[in-house]
Amino acid sequence: MKLQVALDTLTLQDCIALLEETKGSVDIAEVGTPFVIEEGMVPVKEFKKRFPDIEVLADVKIMDAGKYEADKCFDAGADIVTVLGVSHDETIKGVVESAANHHKKVMVDMIAVENLEKRTKEIDQMGVDYICVHTAFDVQSLGQDPLDDLKTVNRVIQNAKSAVAGGVKLQTVDAIVQEGCEIVVVGGAICNAKDRSAYAKEIKEHLK
Numbered sequence: 001m002k003l004q005v006a007l008d009t010l011t012l013q014d015c016i017a018l019l020e021e022t023k024g025s026v027d028i029a030e031v032g033t034p035f036v037i038e039e040g041m042v043p044v045k046e047f048k049k050r051f052p053d054i055e056v057l058a059d060v061k062i063m064d065a066g067k068y069e070a071d072k073c074f075d076a077g078a079d080i081v082t083v084l085g086v087s088h089d090e091t092i093k094g095v096v097e098s099a100a101n102h103h104k105k106v107m108v109d110m111i112a113v114e115n116l117e118k119r120t121k122e123i124d125q126m127g128v129d130y131i132c133v134h135t136a137f138d139v140q141s142l143g144q145d146p147l148d149d150l151k152t153v154n155r156v157i158q159n160a161k162s163a164v165a166g167g168v169k170l171q172t173v174d175a176i177v178q179e180g181c182e183i184v185v186v187g188g189a190i191c192n193a194k195d196r197s198a199y200a201k202e203i204k205e206h207l208k
């Protein structure tokens with residue numbers, strides 16, 4: 001399983017330091033949505049230049065103008081771009097078209113999707129690479145976590161691979177590993193750890 005570190009609220013310099021510290025543990029560096037709002041595509045370009053062995057995901061959560069917006073991210077060097085599962089099919093298909101043109105990948109973020117099973121089955125037919133269940137930051141404090149959603153997606157997907165995000169940490173990672181998925185996204189738990197290198201290493205050990 002791959003470890004994706006979500007870089008949401010750190011500065012560019014601190015993110016570079018974190019990726020240096022966690023080398024060997026992190027497979028995918030996510031330029032998080034708040035980071036994109038702050039810095040645009042600058043971190044995508046910078047990470048590609050400095051860390052050629054790590055895939056870079058632009059978490060732009062596309063909702064409209066799928067092909068146009070995905071083109072911008074892939075042109076900047078992103079390996080994976082996110083589009084929202086609640087978007088129109090046309091938007092998701094536009095992102096898929098852009099990814100195919102660039103020989104890159106698409107992750108669909110299922111945040112706030114109401115009928116997860118139905119929407120997963122539909123999106124699974126659209127040529128996307130990953131379907132990511134995601135407990136929103138804004139509802140994590142209500143005690144929600146993404147494990148049950150992962151089980152739902154794993155039960156119905158036939159083409160795409162699954163991914164999981166939303167408050168994942170050492171205490172919850174084993175249940176995810178047991179269920180199985182391709183990518184585990186960990187943000188705050190690594191970024192706010194006292195020893196970020198050791199924490200990322202330990203999470204990665206659990207994914208092996």
Ligand SMILES: O=C([C@H](O)CO)[C@H](O)[C@H](O)COP(=O)(O)O
Pocket residue numbers: 006007008032033034059135136137165166167168185186187188189
């Ligand atoms: O996508 C994210 C969120 O919606 C903010 O943009 C986070 O990157 C994702 O939830 C992972 O972060 P943690 O929940 O802190 O692990």
